[in-house]
Amino acid sequence: MNMPRHENVPPEPDTECVRAIVRTMEREQPDAVLAVGGGSVMDAAKAAYLSWQTGLDIDDLFGVNVASTRFPERKFQRICAMPTTAGTGSEVTPYSNIIDARTGVKKLLMDPVIIPEAAAVIPELTLTAPEKLTRETGFDALVHSIESFLNFKAMAAHPEAEPWAPEAIRLIVRALPAALRSPGDTEARTHLSAAATLAGMAIRTSPTSLPHLLSYSFCGKASHGDAVAALLPHFWRFYLAEPEVRERTMRLAPFFHGNTPEEVIDSYCAFLRSCGGETDPGRLAQTGAEMIDKLAEDALLNPVKLTGAPRSVTPENCRAVFHEVLDPVWKRS
Ligand SMILES: [Fe+2]
Structure with a gap:
């Protein structure tokens, strides 16, 4: 069997990276595509496979359901995924996050036609993930779960998804500290892999919102997982103005102990710090508060996540x- 490979997809792939993969596909004319790697590899492969099949440049595919609206009758081939990290959940989602090489801003391609055809989630593939990557990807899966669970409007339309996020959180709060202490702990790695995929299933119907949206502007300043984890508590407190969010927050008290929603969020912050995480986005990005204006500017490029909060x-x-x-x-230290 001829299995040509496209290698060296960088973390946080950009539009040029996607175009390079499309050129490989043009040359090799693959019958199937298998993405083996973390979220960056899977996202780049999903975007490139769609770009190659539609003939549309990646720039023209950003946004919501562009290909499925433009080609409603077409049945697209979808990638198979084999994740080597436990975090992104990209193996089960309709999302691909790609940096616009011209502007440096991360953009979202969202379309059900890029949900992978199949995924082989093999926890042993994550055993060699270094501590930093384990922590960042674990944070990403945790924040997917929490943001999805708080998204009560979307969750109401998909009650079947209700148990997935709390189960993912339950697994992560136990398994992430264990995997950080003992990287070879196969049970902890298995739980983290299961949690990441569950969280991916949760965000498929009940998506993330402001912390993820704002994290796009942290590219090059902090990892995705560290950024979403640091942004979450502040927007979570903002969301508490919604009674439904307060009620849902208390349903997470078994994992983040507290007698009030505010105390639950404090416990989340304590958990984050206990794993080596940061809860101050300014200190994480090492920039002054002038960056907040940039966050607002960038947010307008992905408005779907703004209005979905x-x-x-x-x-x-x-x-x-x-x-x-x-x-x-x-704060900036
Ligand atoms: Fe994420």
């Missing part, structure tokens, strides 16, 4: 909201 934010008021949420906590 549990407490809605509009393109018009997002700058004011980001300042309200982040000004009090933005």
